[in-house]
Amino acid sequence: MRSDNLKKGDRRAPHRSLLKGLGFVNEEMDKPIIGIANSFNEIIPGHVHLQTLVQSVKDGIRMAGGVPMEFNTIGICDGLAMNHIGMKYSLVTRQIVADSIEATAMATPFDAIVFIPNCDKVVPGMLMAAARLNIPSIFISGGAMLAGVYKGKKIGLSNVFEYVGQFESGKMTAKELNMVEDMACPTCGSCSGMYTANTMNCLTEALGMGLPGNGTVPAVFSERLRLAKKAGMQILEILKADLKPKDIMTKEAFVNAVAVDMALGGSTNTALHLPAVAHDAGVKLTIDDFNEIAARVPQLCKLSPSGEYFIEDLYRAGGVTAVMRRLLENGELDGTQKTVALKTQEELCKEAYINDEDVIKPWDKPAYAGGGLAVLKGNLAELGSVVKAGAVADEMQVHSGPAKVYNSEEEAVDGILGGKVKSGDVVVIRYEGPKGGPGMREMLTPTSVIAGMGLDKEVALLTDGRFSGATRGASIGHVCPEAAVGGTIAVVRDGDIIEIDIPNRTLNVKLSDEEIAARKAELKPYEPEVTGYLKKYALHVGSAVNGAIEEY
Known part of the structure; x- marks a missing residue:
C-alpha cells in the first residue's frame, strides 16, 4: 500500500509515533x-x-x-x-x-x-x-x-441580481427587493x-x-x-x-x-x-x-x-x-x-429513469435545437469565444449593433445604470481576461442589470472576461486573444458595428483587415497594476481558449 511509507518497518517508527500522536492505534496501522x-x-x-x-x-x-x-x-x-x-x-x-x-x-x-x-x-x-x-x-x-419561492414562482440567486436592475429602473420597490433577498437562498448548498x-x-x-x-x-x-x-x-x-x-x-x-x-x-x-x-x-x-x-x-x-x-x-x-x-x-x-x-x-x-419529460425533454422535441453552448470565431475572436446559446432569445441569435466600449466591469455597470446603453447596442467589456484582469472576472452584475432593465432581448454583451453560470441572454465571453495581449477587442471603438451570428458561429467587427492592423500598431503594451499572487498569476496564466491553465 502507498501508505506503507508511513507505517511499515523499523525506519518508520518516528512516523508511527506521529500517527499515534493523532490518536492512531496499532490495529489501524495495517x-x-x-x-x-x-x-x-x-x-x-x-x-x-x-x-x-x-x-x-x-x-x-x-x-x-x-x-x-x-x-x-x-x-x-x-x-x-x-x-x-x-x-x-x-x-x-x-x-x-x-x-x-x-x-x-x-x-x-x-x-x-x-x-x-x-x-x-x-x-x-x-x-x-x-x-x-x-x-x-x-x-x-x-x-x-x-430554490426559493417569491409570489408563487421559484427563484434563485440569479433572480436577485436581475431584480437589482428592476429596482434601479423603478420596476421594483425597496421592500420587494428586501423580500426577494430573504427568500432566494433558503438553504445551504450550491446555488440552486x-x-x-x-x-x-x-x-x-x-x-x-x-x-x-x-x-x-x-x-x-x-x-x-x-x-x-x-x-x-x-x-x-x-x-x-x-x-x-x-x-x-x-x-x-x-x-x-x-x-x-x-x-x-x-x-x-x-x-x-x-x-x-x-x-x-x-x-x-x-x-x-x-x-x-x-x-x-x-x-x-x-x-x-x-x-x-x-x-x-x-x-x-x-x-x-x-x-x-x-x-x-x-x-x-x-x-x-x-x-x-x-x-x-x-x-x-x-438503471436510470426519466420521470418528467418537461424537465428532460424528448430528443425530437428539445428545448433548443443545438447544444447549450456555442463557440464563435471571427476577426473579433480569432481563437474563439463562448456563449450560452440555449439561453439567448430568438431575436438576439443574429444581431448587429454599435459598440459601447468599457475598459472594466465597473465602467460598464456605471454606463448601464447611467442610461448610456440603448436598445441595439453591443456592450464591450475588455481588459478583464486571464492576464488583463488579471483573473478573468465574471460579469454577472452587468448582464443581470441588463436583464432586469428588460434589455436582454435588445442588448448584447461581450468580454474577454467570463460570464457567470447564472447569466442568460446574448452574453459572449472568453473572447480570445484578449485585449491585454493585443487581441482585436483592444482596438474596438465606440460606434464600431459588431456582428453576432450564433447559428453560424461567427463574431466580427465591421472593420477592414487594414484598419484593424493600423489600430493594433498604435496599441501600447499593457501591464495590470497588481502585486502579490495576482502578479504571479498574470505572468504565468495562458489563454482562455486553452482553459486558462498556468504555463511555465
Missing part, C-alpha cells in the same frame, strides 16, 4: 489510509454544511475497513466576490486548490482519496488534483441549494440553478468520477448523507480494483461530459474547466470539440437561469443518469466508459 480532501468553510453557503457530510464519509470508510484522514483546502464564494476586486481572485483559486491538494497528498501518501467539493472553482480544482495524483479517488459534492457549481458537479458524474446523484441530490436531503456514506464505502472497493482517475477520465469520458453539458445547457465556464482538467489528465480537449459535439447534441433541459426549472427539478426528473440515458439511446454517449461505481456508464444508464 489498514488503508484514505485521505479526505474537504472544502468546508464558513464563507460559502455550498460549503457550510460539509462537516456533516464528511462525518458520513468517515463512517463509510470505517465501515469498509479503512482509516480516514481529513484535510482542508480553500474556497471562495463567487456570489460574494462578484462586482469588486474579489472576483479577480476567483478563477485563480482553481490552481491553488489543485496545487494544495497535490502537495498534501504527495507529502502524506494516502492509499486513496475522497474529494468533497461543491462550488465553482473547487470542483475543477479537485478534479485537476485527482488527475495529477492518479491514485484511487471518488467525488461526493455537497449538493444543491433548494444550473450555474457553474452545479454544472461541474453534474459533469463529475458524466466523467465517471462521482456516484449517481452526485450532481443533483439536494444538499439538505438525507439522501445526500447516505450518498456520502456510500462514497466512503465505495472508495475501498475502488482501491481494491486499483481503478485510478486516468483510467476513468479518458478522451471518450470528456466527450461524454461535453455531450451532457450540451444537453443540460450548462455554464460557459465549463469551456474553461473541462479543458484544464483534461490537460492534467493528459487528454487534449479543445473548444472546437465543444462546437463539434454541440452540432450533434440538442439541449434537452431548460434550467435556471435560462428556464423555469431548478436542480431539484432535475433530481426529481431522474438526474444526470437520466439525461445520459437519453444520450445513450440516441447514439451520443460512449457507454463503455468506466466509473467509480465500478459499472460502465451504460450499466448505470440502464
